[in-house]
Amino acid sequence: MNIPSSPPSNTSLSDAMGTSPLTVFLSLINYIVDHQAHTDPSSSLTDNIPDAQEYDFIVVGAGAGGIIVANRLTEVSNWSVLLLEAGGEEPSYAEVPSYCVFMQQTSSEVDWGYWSEARPNFCGGNGCSMQRGKVLGGSTTTNSMFYVRGHHRDYDEWARMGNEGWGYEDILKYFVKSEDNGNPNLVKTKYHGSGGYQSVEVFPYQDINTVALLKGLEEIGLTTRDINGEHQKGVMLSQMTAKNGERRSANIAFLKPIRDKRSNLKVLTNALVTKVLIDAYTKTANGVQYHKNGKFMTAIARKEVIVSGGAINSPQLLQLSGVGPREVLEPLGIPVIQDLKVGYNFHDHICSSGVNYTLTKTSQWAGLDAQYEHLTEYALNRTGPLSATGVAQVVAFKTTEYENITDYNDIQFTFENTHVGGVHPNSYYDQITVIPIVLRPKSRGYIKIKSKDPFEHPLINPNYFSEEYDIKILLKGLQYGIDFLKSKTFQELGYRLNTSPMHGCSKHEFASEPYWRCVIKKYSRTNYHLGGSCKMGPASDQDAVVDSSLRVYNVTNLRVIDASIMPFVISGNTNAPTMMIAEKGADMIKRDWNIKLT
Known part of the structure; x- marks a missing residue:
């Protein structure tokens, strides 16, 4: 289904009455929500930037991981951040909870259209739709809005696997940090927070x-x-990433409040990052190549590149950049900068x-x-x-x-x-x-x-x-x-x-x-709970791609911060845990660059 971004301007209610019920509904919901949409002056901030423009940090992917990282890094006023998103602006109809069934169609304008390889023993032998949001907010714009954190034991097991600082008691504060829970009884407990960017309520x-x-x-x-x-x-x-009957994607929750207020943040939409630029001799990431408006451009990172493309796009980008399994890259003629198990351990x-x-x-x-x-x-x-x-x-x-x-x-x-x-x-x-x-x-x-x-x-x-x-x-x-x-x-x-x-x-x-x-x-x-494809683990783990600070092994100034780093996918929906990973990841970046944490 191709979802229109707005109804025809000449469509009246009486005209619409003569069409099918589904067409009527889509036209009317688009018309009403679009005409009630909150004015967002920041939409004009997505124009082009000069080639080879320099930033302190470049964040690739504006889903839950990337948006939160960009938000938290730009809290440091003298740091500049470029946030790149392959998709476009979040459409206004995404806010309607009951509409999420349409957001999840693989023919939607906000979906990547991924399908798995066909295998006879699952998904009817035809391959599985692997719906992923291609839009500001990523899959938080298209998902079913569940706010579920997983089981305490999941995180304690991550720590037991050699990932220091990832036990439940270590990471609980990062769940609480993001949250603005609408239930006054829940916020009295140690498990929930109020005043964070992310609205959570039934x-x-x-x-x-x-x-x-x-x-x-x-x-x-x-x-x-x-x-x-x-x-x-x-x-x-279920608690939902919603407020007053509207979806609250990562875009609306974490990006919209700061996008036109922080001069040290630049957001580019419809900009597909095609390669992380890595010096093959020093193995240091120093920027990205991206494609926008039919042109290949570069952006330079003075400090770090953070890859937050998700469980499919992050391993794809690393492999295209020469970081991945030798047996995958060499036959394609891609010089191997670092031989790592990027793309493996993928599960759902x-x-x-x-x-x-x-x-x-x-x-x-x-x-x-x-x-x-x-x-x-x-x-x-x-x-x-x-x-x-x-x-x-x-x-x-x-x-x-x-x-x-x-x-x-x-x-x-x-x-x-x-x-x-x-x-x-x-x-x-x-x-x-x-x-x-x-x-x-x-x-x-x-x-x-x-x-x-x-x-x-x-x-x-x-x-x-x-x-x-x-x-x-x-x-x-x-x-x-x-x-x-x-x-x-x-x-x-x-x-x-x-x-x-x-x-x-x-x-x-x-x-x-x-x-x-x-x-x-x-x-x-x-x-749609994909993860594990850039596994976090100790140096002794031959399948690990990133360490417990989410730094790519043996490549300087390159991190992955999204659901792909999960050693194993937690026992529940992945949106809230990805937000936690991003909150913790941003703090680790600040710590490593000697910024005092608050």
Whole structure:
């Protein structure tokens, strides 16, 4: 779907009434939100800069990692920072929570359009959509807005692996630093903060099924609690990166407040960095090459280059720059500056659909008249169905029999709003799909460039299900999805298991293990929690790319600060942890350049 940046100026409401419901909705939501958009005078600051312009720091990628690093470095008034983003400005329609389903289409103007290599044992054998935000804010502009930090043990394990300073008690302050939590009871605890750049709160609207899910899951044994607090096992009406019914991307939260106020910050959009410039003799990064407006340009870094492109783009850029596996670079004619396992250890939280609840009494499907009413309510008050994501705002965590530590969750559940008629805003649905997610997969894949061409997408092989363990977790999760229906609340509301076989699996008995294995093979997909491809680890770890200060091994003045540095992806959504990594990374840069930390 190509999402228009604004509705036709000559389209009236009466004209729109004659088109399809989806077209009407998209046109109206764009029209209203665009015409209510907050004026951002900083948009004019994205003009060109002279070739070979010098800055103290160059930050590549304006997602959660890059934007936060740029924000924190420009707190030092005599440091200059250039922030480069391959995508454009964040469109105003991105703020509508229920609209996120459209933001995540791979044909969207704000998506990179990545697909994994096709393999027969996952994603139906056709390759997986690897949606990544190509826009200011990166994937924080396109994601489902969950604010989930992972499990305490994840970070303690990172530290035990030789990454000093990354234990939970070490990094908790960086979660708190970013946060402006809207729940006054939570901010009284040591786990949450107020006054930070990132607004965190629940959506203002919960429909009947959202309330029922919370109650029903509690009835079958899951405790309702703050998953980001002392314990991580249970169910939660998720905290979101949102405020007053609007998405708060990293762009809106961390960049917009400073972009036109700090003269030491320069932001370039639609500027694809094609190479980090590294002196081959001294192995020192001294700038970048980038492409903008049809021209290749350079920018010089006096102090450091920080790569924050994410789990796909960061390893791609390093490899193009001569930092990566010798066996990948030499056949392509790229001089090897440093032989490191860049692109390896790539992994993700694989998940699968397959368990669907038909809503016999509580369908949230709405006709055009009701949709217009909801649209008006959202436009006037930022409330109502469009201010939330339906049942997708519920998140749950469990521990299966395969995990020896009883409180260390190895499976996550999210819930998708689905409609038999196709893709619609999250508010409107007549089915609930249970999505089990493998939290600590054992399978590992890789990212490899295919050529010297920086515009060619890299080869992406997540290598899902190369380990049987990951399949076993999903098998257990799909069965849990059926077991949830034992809830008294679900039964009273008429939730019914849809027992129609999934296409391609009808030869197997429904809900048998062969049936579920077939479903997993055909309907598994990414949960967009990509990481690990520029692994952080001690020098003794042959797979490590960066040290515990996020410095690339044996290359001076080059760091990676994003989800790619995770030794293993944490047990939950990756947005909040990436913000934490960026906050900590920025402090380490300041420390290394003798700036007193506050």
